[in-house]
Amino acid sequence: MRTSLSTDMAPHSSRTTTAADAPPTPVDPSAPKGPDPGNISIANQYTFEQRIRLMLRENGCDPAREDIYRVQGVQLIDNVREALHLPVKTFVTASIYYHKFRLCHKDAEYNFQDAALASLFVACKVEDTIKKSKEILCAAHNLKYPDHPLAQDDKSFQRPSELIIGLERLILETISFDFRVRYPQKTLVKTIRRLLTPDAAKDFLAVAYDMSIDLYKSFAPIKQTTFTTVMAIVELTSLMTGLHNAKIRNLDLHQWHTNRGCVVETMLDLLDLYAHFHKNTKVGSQFPLDRFIEVKISLNQEVDSNKRLGRYETWCDRCEAEVKDIHPITPGSATSPATTGSFSMITSNVKRSIKSTDATMRFVFDEDEARRELDIVDDFFREDFEEYEVEVEEKIPEVEVPQAPRHGPAHPRHSNDRGHGWAPYPRGGRHGHGHGHGHHDRHRGGRRYG
Structure with missing residues (x-):
């Protein structure tokens, strides 16, 4: 997600003068005002749950349909990644780009499958595992239609390839050209090896690693830090398997640069995923659904009994009430492009986002530097208004009274x-x-x- 700093300055408060003041000097509208600062966008690595809901509400997304598209899109990325033998880093990067892209664009504008494949195409370039767009499209087609496989040089991939390349620019603008992505898998392996013996860590890591893949089917990776997601996966794996509960539960989370509230929120996000999409996850097929529900009930009881904990670590009830009045949820059309088949749109239908601009767009990583630039060009774009009170005497016309006729x-x-x-x-x-x-x-x- 990106946070844009608007360069449009509101008019300053006006001041009242007397009639004796001189009138303002006319300004030539054709005269240059100074350098155009363009549109400055600041990258943001983390997004709160409340902000995510607001962005989905502004896009008019149906929450139930949005969850389905999110899970299916990440699942498509994972399947194509395995078919092309790409590393896990490429999958993680593509999933993050996919989430950020869908938060900033309406699901009625783009097919979610095209957005998923375009995110994987960009991630391949970022992680230096370069694959052509037609290779990705061919792998996705052969997975969907295994009885009718095609080669990557088939002519049917020409238009979808142009569409993927067109979506690539929108994805780059969505992430504000900030290619930084966190990879919790490496930290997860080191943490388990530190906490457990090699023999005990083998079976434990098999479940935890699959859970780290399922984590990207939720919004937890763009909300929490690496250590938070790792500790949440370790504790949830312990609760599901029943192994090493006391040792992991007694860990000091402050030494792992996190707190109990963030860990509980991440575990509940994963449990919601397993409860609603039990068959669409790797760990969901390893345990019965009742087991996930039991663990979820125990965590909810902990949240209710502890006043310091909540379902979400950062939440504002007052802001939520104001947002519901301003931005009501309006489900998207059932005939939107997102509900049609993949590759149904041609390149001419690639739309620019409303939030984008035709002016020069720059992306910076230092917020203080961006605000300093805005302060410098502020003098050229400031609009001052002055009010003058002038007394004018106007003659009030007399009211004419109709007279009776002279004759008759x-x-x-x-x-x-x-x-x-x-x-x-x-x-x-x-x-x-x-x-x-x-x-x-x-x-x-x-x-x-x-």
């Missing part, structure tokens, strides 16, 4: 003139002429009597 009877009600007077009701006769003489005038040949 005094009371307009008794007037026989058709062009003047006021008659609140018909004056008799069929046509309203005179006092009942209109009916007799019809049979007298047009003769009229006064």
